[in-house]
Amino acid sequence: MLPSPPAATPGSFPATMRIPRPRLTLGALLILIAVAAVPLAVFAPWLNPPRAQAVIEGSPRFAFGTMPAGSYRRHAWTIRNDGRADLILVVSQLDPGCGLSVWEGENRVVPPGARAEIQMTWTTVKGEGLKFTRAAKLGTNDPDAPSLSLVVEGNTSPRDGFAPVGDPEPRP
Numbered sequence: 001m002l003p004s005p006p007a008a009t010p011g012s013f014p015a016t017m018r019i020p021r022p023r024l025t026l027g028a029l030l031i032l033i034a035v036a037a038v039p040l041a042v043f044a045p046w047l048n049p050p051r052a053q054a055v056i057e058g059s060p061r062f063a064f065g066t067m068p069a070g071s072y073r074r075h076a077w078t079i080r081n082d083g084r085a086d087l088i089l090v091v092s093q094l095d096p097g098c099g100l101s102v103w104e105g106e107n108r109v110v111p112p113g114a115r116a117e118i119q120m121t122w123t124t125v126k127g128e129g130l131k132f133t134r135a136a137k138l139g140t141n142d143p144d145a146p147s148l149s150l151v152v153e154g155n156t157s158p159r160d161g162f163a164p165v166g167d168p169e170p171r172p
Contacts, residue, residue, distance in 0.1 A: 050112075053083035054142040056150075057115075064154040067132070072123040077150055079118055081110040083142065089116065092147060093137040122152055130156045 057078040064073060081087035087110040110116045122134045133153040140146060 050084035052087035052142045054140045055080045061151045066155045067124045069126045069156040074121045076119045080115045088141045090139040092139040124156045
């Protein structure tokens with residue numbers, strides 16, 4: 001049999017032990033808040049990194065009305081970067097019969113606050129009274145607008161008595 005524990009005598013060991021609670025003073029609270037704020041200030045740029053923001057000034061669709069069949073034309077759009085990082089534009093898709101005369105190379109970089117002019121040229125199909133639509137898609141690094149579509153649309157008319165529409169320079 002096991003021996004029984006010794007009986008507690010008055011004043012030797014309290015039956016319930018009280019653990020003292022630390023007191024949080026105003027000074028200690030302010031120090032705790034300041035220490036907690038330092039990591040937020042240090043890591044804030046990673047919480048909200050700079051990013052590009054693509055904005056097409058005006059409408060992304062251009063209605064040219066009626067053009068003589070087989071003629072060409074050009075239209076320009078302006079794309080603005082309202083973000084805090086460089087905007088990267090990449091031609092991702094072109095409809096047949098249209099071209100973007102925008103930049104040399106594959107990418108166009110638009111700095112924050114800057115604008116880029118995007119020009120599309122197209123040739124209407126032969127035929128009378130046909131509906132004509134061409135589109136170009138630009139890929140971007142804007143997380144809210146990963147692609148931009150630029151569209152031209154209108155109708156064709158007979159080529160008789162036609163005067164060139166658009167810029168007088170030759171087609172590429």
